[in-house]
Amino acid sequence: MPEGDRKIRVLVAKPGLDGHDRGAKVIASAFRDAGFEVIYTGLHQTPEMIVSAAVQEDVDVVAMSVLSGAHMTLFPRVMELLEEAGAEDVLLTGGGIIPEEDMRALQERGVGRLFGPGTATREAVAYIKEWAAGRRERGG
Amino acid sequence: MSGERPAEGGRAAPEGLGLENRALLERFQAGKKMGLARAISLVENEHPGFQAFLHAVLTTPRFGNRVGLTGPPGAGKSTLVAALSRAYRERGEEVAVVAVDPTSPYSGGALLGDRIRMNDLTTDAGIFIRSMASRGSLGGLATTTKEVLDLMDAFGFPWVLVETVGVGQTELEITGAADTVVVILVPESGDAIQAMKAGLMEIADIFVVNKADRPGADRLVKDLQLAIHLKEGSALRDVPAHHGVDLRRVGVLASARARSTKGDEPEGWEIPVLKTVAQTGEGVPALMEAVARHRSFLEATGGLEERRKARAAGRVRDVVQRELRRAAWSSHKVQQILEAGVDDIAAASETPYSLAEEILVALLGPGWRRPGVTGDGGGA
């Protein structure tokens, strides 16, 4: 692999107790097809598990699928733990059933773009690629 | 690995560490997991300075046990890695894991799902798990997996477990990466003849028949035992026609045998065949015991040293190859020769062989000449 051409590594995580991970799997496959290296950890992830895995895997991006309605606690908690771990340069993004004003509030706290349930996966792919390119330019 | 460093051209000398990597080295040596994680990325991506980083890290002695787990997809490699890790953790021993999954040849992306089986271990401070994509490398490991194992070992993990891709064909790379190779089969994965054909007898130090809760496990165990004895040429002597073999007894007898005269690998290790149910942890203590016994065997016979020397030699070869490749394709001179020469190949006044020779002479000096291509100075 040529020097400087780093693969984008993404942790796709499904926190919470709800029992469906079809959405997360679809996203994970779409990310793989976009050339990302996707670490998929399955269901029932706690914020602590997500951040431990993100650190060990040295991912660039954590993408969480939150359908349980607990996004206002989960996203800030993961954000906080990432910062504690010294991984504040990781992009936290995701999707789920999240009202506009909640999305805005989370983004103000440093969370990246969030995607509603109807969004085409290629939008998320484009967003992550753009973010990664921007980071490379910033020399990160 | 002591002695002088080359005075010049020493890309691998610690002076080659940039400011950033020096800071990373400090975090690594302070035992910070983030330091290990980022060091792995540095090496995996072959980013500038990764050789210097490895050089700096590998000048301390390493004592880790490297155990490789290989076998067909779905055999339960990840589940067994998790069960083994859990068991070592119960003894208070720390474990690092590398799990390799295939890179998609279409997109260059990869779906790395081995952690799914290891979720309960993720937040354990004594565990470090890293997923790696094969990135086009065949043979079961990524090209930099062995170096990642070195990093984990140097970080201080007494157990370093590596799970191969497991795409079906024999994954020979693992023999150069691990002290002990565990080959995992399941009742569904076919009979011992297939295992023999696939060359698994040659790479296995221990056979595990996982999913022993499924029908056919005992049959596969017997099959494998018979195949091992056939290979050892002692089938008629040691195996009663319709009875199982007391492998523990055989193992002890075998390890008392003298060292191989071949010099490369000690003889006398009788490959044990164990049954496990990875999901419940059944059979895992026996597997741990077999791994420890194999380790003692290697230590007692000098095989561990042999394996490590072979590994070191292999690594030097790999590094030289990689650096030669890098030197060749990043050289302007080589680019010029290539660009100028392709037309001559089209015109048949040069061939790929004569042009390659020209490039190699440019790289390695006029003393280099591959016999038989353009003759004794007569060509080119």
Ligand SMILES: Nc1nc2c(ncn2[C@@H]2O[C@H](COP(=O)(O)OP(=O)(O)O)[C@@H](O)[C@H]2O)c(=O)[nH]1
């Ligand atoms: N019945 C049974 N299933 C198992 C056993 N070990 C693993 N599995 C299941 O086999 C599947 C594949 O396991 P995994 O560890 O991912 O296999 P790998 O592809 O070799 O890493 C999973 O659904 C496991 O739960 C076992 O001992 N018995």
Ligand SMILES: [Mg+2]
């Ligand atoms: Mg696996």
